[in-house]
Amino acid sequence: MRSRRMYLTSFYVTIIICMTLYCTPNGFLYKGVVFHRLAKADDKVFEPRRPLAEYAGISPRHCGLKCFNHHLCSSFFINKEKKVCKLSGEVDARKLIKAPGYRYYVSEDCKRSDLGWEYLGSRDRTKAGVLCQRWDQQYPQKHSYQFLAGAQNYCRNPVKSYAKFPWCYTTETDNTWDYCYIPKCATPARECRTTDRGEDYFGTVNWTVSGRKCSRWGDRPPGNQSYAILRAEENYCRNPYGEKAAPWCYVMKDKPEFELCDIPRC
Structure with a gap:
């Protein structure tokens, strides 16, 4: 009985701590904003340059709070052993250099x-x-x-x-x-939609429900300027205005027309 009580106490303490620290499986959560750890950037840091801000003697969670409260911060590097925190804006992952002990977190508020x-x-x-x-x-x-x-x-x-x-x-x-x-x-977009009409869908599905290949948005019908905002979206299914029942795309038949895409709910 005692061991069970100790187990339950330990379990609830863990839950309380996790809620207090806004734990997520791969990062931190603060006021609805997730900072996701990019494992591929472990033991790396940006090229030597002045960060937005740098702090010493600080925990990963508090480093995330500092980033959350800085209007130009979208990511941070943290060395848990040295307790060094570096705030940054967007970072080119190709220009990261070796820096043992650092972990890189990026904001999902993007x-x-x-x-x-x-x-x-x-x-x-x-x-x-x-x-x-x-x-x-x-x-x-x-x-x-x-x-x-x-x-x-x-x-x-x-x-x-x-x-x-x-x-x-x-x-x-x-x-x-x-x-x-x-x-x-x-981070990559999810291959699913969180709304009924999928206005938020930014995945890479480019086939319609009938199996037709989507046309590139840059090749949209002449005179239709409403979808100029999608020129950079290649030929992926989208529903920017939510006017269709689901993400869709143009397909080419005798004349350009649209078809819906099969995008699952998250």
Whole structure:
């Protein structure tokens, strides 16, 4: 009985600790943002240059919190034994150099398209570090994006093809709006959809339900400019506006037409 009680106590202590430290199988979780460890970058660090910030005597979790709270940080290197933390933006994995003991974590609060039209993350500061205005407020900036009221003050690209990157209105009276820093994702997209219509799907399926090969988005029908945002998406199934029942693509028959793709739910 005593051993069972000790086992249960140990079990619940482990659960409590894990909840306190925001544990995930391969990283850390803080306020809904996952920092995923890239095992292929173990024992490496970026080329010698000044990081966004560097800290000593700090744990991996606190290093992640530092990155979360830095508006230009999207990844960090941590040496658990030396307790050295280096914050960074986007890193070219091909330029990493050997540095025994370091582990590399990347933020999943990122974009997969160049324009970031699909971005639904929680970054809420401009690239200059200015706090974003809430979308459900009209001060100090008046606007017509009330349909984003549920997005709090997070950076968005609501018109998708209008702006070059996600952006927001600022809380400064002399600065109406500005772009936000949203890093490109460093981890592969999942081969499934999390919504019914798959607006968030960024996998590599390029066949329709009937087995037809998808055409490249750059070869879309002349005059259809709505899907110019997909030019960089090769011929992968997508549903950027959610107007179709599932991710889809164009196929070539006598004339261009579309077909749905078979993308499973996650």
